Amino acid sequence: MKTIGFRTLSHAAILALLFSAGARAEEKASGSVSEQELQAKLSYCQTCHGVSAQGFRGSAPMPRLAGQQPEYIENQLKAFIERRRTNPVMNNVAHVLSPAMVAALAAHFNSFDPPPLGGAPKDLVPMGKKIFEEGIPSAEVPPCASCHGEDAKGNGAFPRLAGQLNDYIIRKITNWNKERGLDPSKPDTSAMMEPFTHKLTPEQLAAVAAYVSYLK
């Protein structure tokens, strides 16, 4: 690549200012990360998370990141770095990322919009919809929609569940206490799910996971 001189850079900066508000926001989020570094990292992420970060079924289900809330992604990358959340693969992937790269990556997946990967048992969908919208009052499970949104698209620290791989969801809720909120001195957003993760029966969990996995 040709070396970019200081003069050219400031020229580029002025051009960026004259450009759209969207482009300015992107530049700010990237911080000290160049577009080239970001694109290289994004392709690396997609080797596991699938084309357009749609999710991928490999040796383990690789979660969909497409359309995910930037704040949630940033929280999770930080949790992997600080080992509040454990996963051997992602602990290794995340700990080399600079804070600027974490922010830039987190901002990027939100604009991807591939269709859901699918593959969940369809007969469970109606039961899952009911649990998602109404919860399971007899078991003190609150409606998922009350936090994740009516359309399961999430908001801020509340993750999008729409289009997420059902097998990934089942594993995460089953193993919640063993994988998240692992530093008692640093309580985090995982505490909001914890009280009821063990209250769903395997069938109820499979149902709600199937329902959200088909949402666009």
Ligand code: HEC
């Ligand atoms: C070698 C495979 C691999 C690579 C490369 C990889 N990931 Fe992951 N990622 C995983 C797996 C597996 C999980 C599921 C972890 C779990 O089960 O808790 C995951 C989970 C995540 C999560 C949590 C998602 C959620 O819904 O909670 C985020 C965020 C994430 N990865 C971001 C990234 C980013 C950003 C990159 C690129 C810098 C990346 N990953 C590269 C395998 C990979």
Ligand code: HEC
């Ligand atoms: C009180 C608010 C609240 C309710 C109710 C709630 N969630 Fe969550 N959920 C959260 C928060 C916050 C997170 C992010 C946790 C973190 O940061 O580790 C989350 C995370 C998740 C995750 C992990 C997503 C991922 O990509 O790894 C799944 C799966 C999930 N919720 C499913 C459900 C289901 C199913 C229900 C209904 C039975 C439900 N949630 C109800 C707040 C809630």
